Amino acid sequence: MKGYCMKPGPFRYIAAQSVEEALDVLASAEEDVAILAGGQSLVSLMNLRLARPDIVLDINRVPGLATVQADDSGARIGALARAAVVERDASVGRYVxxxxxxxxxxxxxxxxNRTTIGGNVAxxxxxxxxxxxxxxxEGTVTLASASRGAREVGWDEFFISVFTTCKEPDELVTSVNFPMAPGWRYAYDEVATRHGDYPxxxxxxxxRVDGGVVQEARVSVVGVADRPVRLSSVEAAAAGQDASAALARDMAGIARTECPASDDAHVSAEHRRWLAGTLVSxxxxxxxxxA
Ligand SMILES: Cc1cc2nc3c(=O)[nH]c(=O)nc-3n(C[C@H](O)[C@H](O)[C@H](O)COP(=O)(O)OP(=O)(O)OC[C@H]3O[C@@H](n4cnc5c(N)ncnc54)[C@H](O)[C@@H]3O)c2cc1C
Structure with missing residues (x-):
């Protein structure tokens, strides 16, 4: 098809055998390096020549990065853990x-089966x-570099904009952490054009509900802005209220006002805000x- 390329540009391929080796490549390369994890996004971008890295650094053979741990303090998922493996993990199912x-x-x-949790958030x-x-x-992402060691950054610092994070070029995502505090319960829902599409x-x-009263609430939305957004007015309106159908309606109404949204080829901004409110309720x- 004219104008579209379905083969990547030339690149050098390096298969790292350890975290140290991967970090050394990232630290020493003077050219543009792309980390290859599940490849479900990167390979398409390269085939379309929207990404043209000089070096592809494959981390799939790196041991110790695919751990999955969950308990009552939350889930700590190694960057290379496949989405399908986490999805079937009994301890994640129990605690998160x-x-x-x-x-x-x-x-x-x-x-x-191929998507990795680290690749998905990166x-x-x-x-x-x-x-x-x-x-x-209020999750965190752990990043590692050869010269500065490991750092753990909160979601708000990590996600900057579309396809843009605070990860430095010499850093590798090593784990993604979903913390649970006592009394909290979480849920997720979405509307997509077809199941499996992006929402x-x-x-x-x-x-966090105690005695039928919402003590604290957290609400975030994706698909409406250039990064995930928290709906602070909805959260504030819920705190201290009876957990009831009336509160669900009130929260939905506030979400439809507060939620940012823009028109695109799929739906209008107004319809997107309506969907966000409906999902909240x-x-x-x-x-x-x-409960
Ligand atoms: C048909 C289809 C439907 C999809 N639907 C959805 C969907 O509904 N929701 C959704 O969220 N995603 C969806 N995806 C995207 C999929 O989940 C991707 O796999 C994911 O976004 C990237 O993960 P990956 O492991 O494949 O990373 P890759 O494609 O290998 O890498 C993606 C990016 O992250 C970087 N990267 C990867 N691992 C690391 C790391 N450890 N440290 C630092 N940087 C790293 C890479 O360099 C690259 O820039 C879909 C993909 C396809 C093909």
């Missing part, structure tokens, strides 16, 4: 079920489910019913 739900909306089973697609859940759970709007909700109703 919202993560299983959110992963279940990423593409299709074949895509999830890619920072503004419609991706996991960045939204991270924002809702038109995706909402994550966290609630649907999640609130299901979480209160399940």
């Amino acid at each position: 079920p919202a993560l299983i739900t959110a992963i279940g909306h990423i593409g299709h089973p074949q895509v999830r 890619h920072a697609d503004p419609s991706s489910e996991l960045p939204g859940l991270l924002a809702c759970m 038109l709007a995706g909402v994550s909700m966290g609630l 649907r999640l609130m109703a299901s979480m209160v019913d399940a």
Whole structure:
């Protein structure tokens, strides 16, 4: 097809055998290096020549980066853990079920077999489910570099804009952390044109309810702005209120006002805001019913 290229430009391929080797390549290369994890986004970008790295650094053989750990303090997922593996992990299902739900909306089973959790958040697609859940759970991303060691950054610092994070060129994402504090429950829901598509709007909700009263709420939305957004007015309106159907309606109304949105080829901004509100009320109703 004229104007479209389906083969990547020339590049040098390096398969790192350890984290240290990967970090050394990132630190010493003077050319543009792309880290290859699941390849589900990078390879398409390279084939379309939207990405033209000089070096492709394959981390798939690096040991120790695919760990999956979950307990009552949350889930700590190694960057190379495949979405499909996390989705089937019993401890994640027990302690952080919202993560299983959110992963279940990423593409299709074949895509999830390759997609890595680190690659998904490093890619920072503004419609991706996991960045939204991270924002809702006050999650963190661990980055490592050869010269500065490891640092853990909060979601708000990590996600800057479309496909843009605070990761420096010499850094590798090593883990993604979804913390749970006592009393909190989380859920995720979205509306997409077809199941497996990126969402038109995706909402994550966290609630801490005691004696039928919402003590604290967290609400984040993806697919509506250049990065995940928290709806602080909705959160503030819920705190101290009875967890009821009336509150769900009120929260939805505020979400439809507060949620940023713009028109695109799929839906109008108004319709997108409406979807966000509907998801807020649907999640609130299901979480209160399940309490
Ligand atoms: C048909 C289809 C449907 C999809 N639907 C969805 C969807 O609904 N929701 C969704 O969220 N995603 C969706 N995706 C994208 C998919 O989840 C991607 O795989 C993901 O966004 C990137 O993960 P990856 O492991 O494949 O990373 P790669 O494609 O290998 O890399 C993506 C980017 O992250 C960088 N990177 C990767 N790993 C690291 C690391 N450890 N440290 C630093 N940088 C790193 C790479 O250099 C590259 O820039 C879909 C993909 C396809 C093909």
